[in-house]
Amino acid sequence: MQPLQVNARSHDGRTVVRLRGELDIANAEDLRQKLTTARQELGEQVVLDLTDLEFMDSHGLSVIIHCYKAATAAGGGLTLAAPRPIVRRTLEVTGLTMRMNVTDSLDEALAEPAGATP
Structure with missing residues (x-):
């Protein structure tokens, strides 16, 4: 297991x-806190x-959903860039x-207008 x-x-x-x-139950809450701090400090x-x-795993999905809801509620947005096939399948x-x-790539995400939706 590779730490996050x-x-x-x-x-x-x-x-x-x-x-x-790897994002799973062992580190999901830590990531939730880091994403909250990053949004507050960087936008x-x-x-x-x-x-x-x-x-x-499902705990990681929960963190992503929480970040999406918090960012959009604050007038921002969330883009997921370049997920590997196993992660993309979970999202699908x-x-x-x-x-x-x-x-499909980080470059593509950064080239899109901020707040783009599917």
Whole structure:
């Protein structure tokens, strides 16, 4: 099991949060807190870079949904960038790809207008 690494930075008015490793019950609450802090410090237009996210369980989905609701309630948005096939499948099965913007790459996410929806 690879521990989750979280790196937040600002990029052209967006909060880009890179996730690396596995997102599950063991670290979901820690990520929820880090995303809240990143949104407060860097802004509500959030891009989650999922390029290096190897696994995500239902607790991880819950964190993403919470971030989406909080960001949109504050006038921002959430884009999920470059999920691996196993993570994308989880997003598709749960219907989140119909509600959230999901892109094939981080570059594509950053090229879209802030707050774009599916």
